Amino acid sequence: MITSKSENDMAKTNKLEKLYQTVANCEELGLDLPNGVIDQITAMEEQLIKDEVLPLIHDNIEPTLKQVKRPLVLVVEYAPKGALRVNLSRKVNITAQISDAKEITPDPIVEHTEKKKGGKKVVLNPRTRLRITMPDGQIEESTAQETLRQFILSVGVDRVRAVGLKANKVPLVSNTIDPKYKTAQKSLGSGWYLMTCSDTATKKRQIETIATAIGIDVKVDIV
Structure with a gap:
């Protein structure tokens, strides 16, 4: 059964409304919110935007805006029961002014070239892991991808995003699901x-590049 985009959108809207209602119910009854509710609401609100x-x-x-020849920042203030307000600023480094400001512009969808069938068979190398030695300890998970993921979480997603690395034409840290690589x-x-x-050797290079760019000492071993 194929679900239409409008049905998916409606399902998301219904889920968001139920999450809002959960918050309202807990506030009314004086109960603690279940773990993860606010994180889910935040993620769904951002996806809606x-x-x-x-x-x-x-x-x-x-x-x-293309008629405007000087940089500016438009800050939209929205309150559910208030009027929409738009503020203009000439201080274009908005993250320096608002501590919790975050990038919400989605990365563009990348066009991938499909490989022709009937080519050479790919020889798979034995699965390997990564061990990252840092000044404050080690990171070594059961898979190389999870070690890379934990490394990025430990040093900061925003810092890694700013390095600007790409893999398979897609930003290494992206806010867009790529149709071809969504499972990866x-x-x-x-x-x-x-x-x-990517293979383990590529992940090793990615970690080393990130570490150099943000100025931390690491030793990365393939194990």
Whole structure:
């Protein structure tokens, strides 16, 4: 059975409404919220903005703003029971002004070239793991991809994102699910995904590149 996009959108809306109701019920009864409720709400709100609001900005507001020849920042303030407010700032480094500001522009969908069938068979190497030795300890998980993931979480997703690495044309840390590599993108939380479609040696190089870029000492071994 094929589910339409509108049905998926409706299901997401219903889930978000139920999560809001859970918060309201807990507040009314004086109960603690179940673990993960706020994180789920935050992720779904951000996804709603990516899917519904950003296309409107791209199609309707961006063409008008092209008339403006100087950098600026538009800060939209929204309160459910208040008026929508738009503030203008000339301080374009918004993250320096608002501590919890975050990038929400989705990465563009990448076009991938399909490989022709009938080529050479790929020889799979034995599965290997990674061990990362850092000044404050070691990271060594059961798979190389999980070691890479834990490393990125430990040093900071935003810092790794800023390094700008790509894998298979997709940002190593992306906020967009790639249609071709979606099963290889592992969640880092808060709408970020790690591209893990690479061999262990490549992951080792990625870790070393990240460490050099952000200025930390690491030793990475393939085990």
